[in-house]
């Protein structure tokens with residue numbers, strides 16, 4: 026095989042078989058042998074490099090998978106801990122577990138209609154239940170007070186937004202960060218009439234706007250010790266047309282549009298996760 030390639034390589038040069046290869050031919054053969062040896066060695070090195078690269082890729086994907094699982098576990102641990110804190114504050118607020126569940130589902134409905142990715146929908150449905158976590162620090166007698174609150178009491182009550190945000194701040198968790206944003210802004214109104222900072226329009230983070238609408242729908246429908254719950258049709262009209270206390274200008278116009286088109290999904294969530302006392 027070597028000699029064949031030699032003939033090709035040396036072309037028209039005359040080769041005398043009897044006298045043995047001429048000097049130049051011997052040198053060419055030696056050179057070709059050397060090149061073939063080098064080629065073999067390079068192929069071996071290439072095979073080894075490919076093997077090493079495959080092993081490195083496996084190592085990297087294993088490390089990434091491990092990292093992904095660890096951060097999921099960490100998020101789960103955060104979620105579990107804060108959910109317990111949320112339940113504790115809900116006891117105090119006389120809110121029910123069903124209210125928390127429903128707000129989570131309405132928020133997911135709105136996020137889905139806004140076109141959010143599945144992962145983001147899941148994130149807001151997990152963060153939404155923590156909206157009132159700050160009520161854990163509000164005095165019981167104030168929380169149980171009926172009727173409208175006067176200036177000082179109202180300010181203390183409104184501070185549940187700031188307290189909730191401070192309870193949830195300072196972690197690297199996306200879940201807790203969104204929950205903090207929601208706790209702080211779920212009473213802000215699109216027209217600037219909300220609290221605690223009287224933010225206007227899209228100064229209010231979208232997660233806060235979503236939970237504000239979700240919480241409001243549920244508050245209107247729910248029966249409390251001091252008020253009747255109202256049916257879906259009446260709630261629908263109040264949100265879209267206002268009743269003096271609730272005004273359409275309180276809501277993000279885009280979310281109002283979505284609510285008008287998907288309100289039956291809200292009703293379905295309310296019916297599916299009804300409180301025992303409302304069945």
Ligand SMILES: [Fe+2]
Pocket residue numbers: 156157185211212
């Ligand atoms: Fe609240």
Ligand SMILES: [Fe+2]
Pocket residue numbers: 120124128156157240
């Ligand atoms: Fe609520």
